[in-house]
Amino acid sequence: MDRIAIISDIHSNMPALEAVLADIKERGIKRIICLGDLVGKGANPKEVVDIIRNTCETVVKGNWDYLVAEVADGETMKWNNIRLDEEQIDFLKNLPLYIEFYISGKLVRMCHAAPNDVFLRIRSNCTVEEKSVLFNPPKNGAKECDVLIYGDIHVAYIQNFNQKTLINVGSVGVPLQVSQASYAILEGKLDERTEAPISFTLVRVPYDVEKAVRDAKEAKVPNFEKYSHELNYGQVYRP
Ligand SMILES: [Mn+2]
Known part of the structure; x- marks a missing residue:
């Protein structure tokens, strides 16, 4: 069986990234795919981009990666942009929007928010009809996928419907x-077109939340109150 760890939405949080990478290593998993949003919100955009470049075999583009590297408008995006060097900006600009491969007979597609749109937000409580668009072929000649894996909403879940996952x-x-x-592990026979057992695991890893909050405060990240609320309470900040 082949195992792949899938991580997403690091948002410049080094203590959380280090804890997840340590857990992946402890499990003996060698392959890591990242679904975007490396930067934004936390204290360490530069360090996070470097680590992700060195540890992940594939990285797809998130909405924050696009906004920080290619738009750089507004306080938060500028704060992140100026902390990255030219090579890192180029790396973020040139990320693909999705990747796909077969595993245990299933065509798996992975993206940040949707295969062709980093801004389409499909929440966990959207209807099956709304969610179904994610499985559509992203370009002419492509196929509908069997399994779609994404990030963006920061809420982990697995749902089966209409023969899809x-x-x-x-x-x-x-x-x-x-x-x-939070991250996921995908396990099955890689590049196998015949159906075989496959598993999807959602993993939670405790990390030093206090350090992440302290680092962000010291770094004077924009919207610190909002960020610290999200880290401490696991809820979107509504003042
Ligand atoms: Mn995000």
């Missing part, structure tokens, strides 16, 4: 509902 891996750096870093 939809998985959100949650967020490493700004996890909602439970204040522990």
Whole structure:
């Protein structure tokens, strides 16, 4: 069996990323795919981009990666942009929007929010009809996928419907509902077109939330109150 760890939405949170990478290593998993939103919100955009480049075999583009590297408008995006060097900006600009491969007879597609749109937000409580668009072929000649794995909403869940499986891996750096870093493990026979056993695991990893909050305060990240609320309570901040 082949095992792949899928991480997403690190948002510059180093203590959370380190805890997740240590857990992946402890389990002996060698392959890691990242579903975007490396930067934004937390204290360490530069360090996080470097670590992700060195540890992940594939990285897809998130909405924050796009906004920080390619738009850089507004206080938060500028704060992140100026902390990255030219090579890191180029790396974020050139990320693909999705990747796909076969595992245990299933065509698996992975993206940040939707295969062709980093801004389409499909929440866990959306209807099956709304969620179904994620399985559509992203370009002419592509196929409908069997399994779609995404990030963006920071809420981890697995749902089966209409012979398909939809998985959100949650967020490493700004996890909602439970204040522990979230990621997923996919296990099956890689590049196998014949159906075989396959498994999807959602993992939660405790990490030093206090340190992440302290680092962000010291770094004077924009919207610190909102960020610390999200880390401490696992809820979107509503003042
Ligand atoms: Mn995000």
